[in-house]
Amino acid sequence: MDYPETLISATLALATPLIGGLLMGVDRKLTARMQERVGPPLVQPFYDAIKLWGKAPMIASGLQPVLAFGYLGFALVAAGLVTFRQDLLLVFFVTGIADICLTVAAFNAKSPYSFLGGRREFLAMLSYEPVMLLAYVAIFLVTGSFTIRGIYEYGAPLLLVLPAALVTLMIVLVIEMKKSPFDVSGSGHAHQELVRGVFTEFSGYTMALVELGHWTKLATTLMILSLFWVPNPVIGAAISLAMFFAALMVDNLYPRLTWQRMLRTTWTVGFALILVNVAALAAGGVI
Amino acid sequence: MTLMQKARLKSLWVLHFDCGSCNGCDIEVLAALTPKFDVERFGIVNIGDPKQADVLVVTGPANRRNQRVLRNLYEQMPEPKLVIAVGTCACTGGVFHNCPNIIGGVDKVVPVDVYVPGCAARPEQIIDGVVLAIKKLAGEAPEEDEG
Numbered sequence: 001m002d003y004p005e006t007l008i009s010a011t012l013a014l015a016t017p018l019i020g021g022l023l024m025g026v027d028r029k030l031t032a033r034m035q036e037r038v039g040p041p042l043v044q045p046f047y048d049a050i051k052l053w054g055k056a057p058m059i060a061s062g063l064q065p066v067l068a069f070g071y072l073g074f075a076l077v078a079a080g081l082v083t084f085r086q087d088l089l090l091v092f093f094v095t096g097i098a099d100i101c102l103t104v105a106a107f108n109a110k111s112p113y114s115f116l117g118g119r120r121e122f123l124a125m126l127s128y129e130p131v132m133l134l135a136y137v138a139i140f141l142v143t144g145s146f147t148i149r150g151i152y153e154y155g156a157p158l159l160l161v162l163p164a165a166l167v168t169l170m171i172v173l174v175i176e177m178k179k180s181p182f183d184v185s186g187s188g189h190a191h192q193e194l195v196r197g198v199f200t201e202f203s204g205y206t207m208a209l210v211e212l213g214h215w216t217k218l219a220t221t222l223m224i225l226s227l228f229w230v231p232n233p234v235i236g237a238a239i240s241l242a243m244f245f246a247a248l249m250v251d252n253l254y255p256r257l258t259w260q261r262m263l264r265t266t267w268t269v270g271f272a273l274i275l276v277n278v279a280a281l282a283a284g285g286v287i
Numbered sequence: 288m289t290l291m292q293k294a295r296l297k298s299l300w301v302l303h304f305d306c307g308s309c310n311g312c313d314i315e316v317l318a319a320l321t322p323k324f325d326v327e328r329f330g331i332v333n334i335g336d337p338k339q340a341d342v343l344v345v346t347g348p349a350n351r352r353n354q355r356v357l358r359n360l361y362e363q364m365p366e367p368k369l370v371i372a373v374g375t376c377a378c379t380g381g382v383f384h385n386c387p388n389i390i391g392g393v394d395k396v397v398p399v400d401v402y403v404p405g406c407a408a409r410p411e412q413i414i415d416g417v418v419l420a421i422k423k424l425a426g427e428a429p430e431e432d433e434g
Contacts, residue, residue: 028327037325041297044330050294051341056366058338196336203338204365
């Protein structure tokens with residue numbers, strides 16, 4: 001990798017929280033428009049984060065700030081791994097560690113809401129991580145490599161060979177964005193579930209860190225989705241933004257479901273879609 | 288104005304506590320969040336968590352049973368914080384003022400920054416009260432006789 005390319009990758013990795021924050025602003029504006037409201041300004045999430053940073057610290061347990069920094073840190077590392085075109089499996093596990101930081105921080109406070117939220121966050125991870133892993137395995141079967149560089153070397157658009165995997169990742173995106181119908185572990189905006197679910201015991205700067213981590217994770221997931229049309233990054237970005245928009249539509253159309261339904265949906269529909277896709281490719285002689 | 292001050296004015300998260308009101312004011316508080324009034328365009332959202340809230344909106348009179356809960360919620364909110372008493376009951380105790388279990392307005396339990404009178408207080412008045420609170424947060428002197 002030559003010098004300018006490294007610089008672009010590093011800049012992009014550090015810009016992921018900003019991109020994610022802007023996307024959250026777009027999310028709030030679009031949601032408001034869908035509900036026939038005017039909605040907050042586009043930079044509202046940044047106002048929120050800055051305000052949270054300036055609040056007096058009220059720490060529930062000594063480990064919580066460390067874990068909040070860990071959540072943001074590991075999310076940033078995952079974003080960097082994507083922009084530097086590293087291994088998808090590594091991205092997967094580093095994102096997993098970020099999630100575990102959040103969940104352990106939620107367990108660390110003596111609050112029943114936080115505890116229940118943390119447990120549901122673990123269940124959410126249990127729902128989407130195996131499906132996500134299977135989608136990466138499907139990408140490996142097609143391109144012969146787990147690295148993002150391998151997808152670039154494959155050349156042809158992945159969407160044409162793995163359309164069902166993208167549909168499955170759509171469900172994953174909805175769970176990761178904590179949107180209805182799968183916002184069981186804690187919800188954004190003015191929605192409430194278990195007070196604030198997994199976020200209940202965060203306040204002040206720890207909450208700001210968690211928000212930043214959440215934005216980073218959102219931007220990283222969308223970057224991974226854009227890999228489905230690698231030869232042309234513009235079409236790739238269009239695909240991921242279209243899926244972001246679809247997630248908002250789903251959020252505004254559907255009520256919240258229970259975690260049992262979430263687990264059942266991902267483990268049946270998700271697995272089936274990817275397996276059918278791979279089976280069709282094997283029958284067609286592509287892999 | 289620094290960026291932090293601007294962010295504080297643009298992002299007020301509201302914790303709504305019903306202190307034993309008749310629910311008339313609560314309906315009006317929620318009406319302010321509907322598409323007709325839409326306070327979210329000013330960055331105001333209704334949040335259920337005192338640890339993340341900036342403004343405590345209280346409806347109903349303080350009584351001997353729930354004063355503990357009210358004080359607990361207030362103490363869980365990190366600084367800077369504001370309290371808005373919405374409705375006549377929250378301001379003074381209202382029609383319940385001489386009941387044996389009633390202490391009086393919520394200012395008997397927690398310090399109140401803005402009083403919004405009315406039975407029930409209208410959404411316009413509540414939004415006006417929140418604007419007053421924002422002015423107080425910005426350090427401006429409030430205008431005389433808003434109500």
